[in-house]
Amino acid sequence: MNNFLEHLICPACAGALTAEWLCTACGARYDAPGGIPNLRIASDARVDVVRRFYEHAPFPGYAECDSLSSLRARAERNRFARLLDQAIPGNARILEIGCGTGQMSLYLARADRLVIGADLTRTSLELAVAAAHRFKLDRVLFLETDLHRPGLRAGSFDVVYSSGVLHHTPNPRAAFARIAQLARPGGMIVLGVYNAIARIPHRLRRMIARWSDYRLIPFDPVLRSRKNEPARREAWLRDQYRHPEEHRHTLGEVQQWFVENDVEFVRAYPSALIGEDTANLFAFAADNWLLEGWLAQLGWIHALGHEGGLFVTVGQRR
């Protein structure tokens, strides 16, 4: 636990914490039931709605008989996960904001890496901790905290990864400003949010789903692939079709957040350069041309629309 303590702070005053979860600055006392430190303080009402929403169906959830080898095999089959793992050094300190049930944190927790998975929902974190115990992974810590008042030390992570989270916050731009500070200068930020253009097909699907009272949900391959896993199907259905808070963003918007927070744009995934194929997720893109970016986003309607239009932007903190 001492390895992790230096990265944790009191969410109320940013003071250091002792091993007994006592703030050395303001004296606030926290606890860690079930081995999950609770560094969450009272949050915004809209944030609380989202927290309660995920308590009913932790996302993405675990398949029955999931093992470490099956989790790694599933990730290795995925090009994005493979590229992310290859780009992160073996001794990096990684923070996953909005880790849900923790699969990405568990996948990245290899070699000498130190991984902290943070989430708002304890139910999800309990599944993550149970999996970490089952898989015998001890270089990963799961933490209950709100990204708006994080119990995490600013500037102490080599990689900050957050996918599918900021678009569910009341103010994604302000939320990004908070998480950008957590990366060290020169550290990488990997941010996944829904794309305003690529999500159009999903919004049409959702419209049909609502009209038919969720009896008809056409052209959703993820839902189809989970037809024999009711819990995970329900988790996807709720996350994609019934979420109480959702925003969508263009690549230009995210790049503007980067500028505002002293983060240099590295690249987008899929690439915003037409026809470019990258072998290194953290290598700077050859170019960043506005018109080409818009054309690429139009292409993402086809490329990403089947999954809901989530795209990833990589930046480096100056």
Next chain:
Amino acid sequence: MLKKRGKIQRGVIVFGSTFGSIAELARGQWRSDSHRRWLVPLAIFLCLTGLLLIVATTVEALAPFIYAIF
């Protein structure tokens, strides 16, 4: 340092310069006394083919899942 340009940006620059050349060719052919005005539609056809080729490169392949990995 020379700025690297993206594929589409390069394509548009090449296309722009090609368009100028084709217009020059068409004008030259139209004004010349060599009775080669029939080449003008060919020049326009080449121009449209170039445009089509550039548009064709904008079609993205289906990306793997990024969100639903697990």
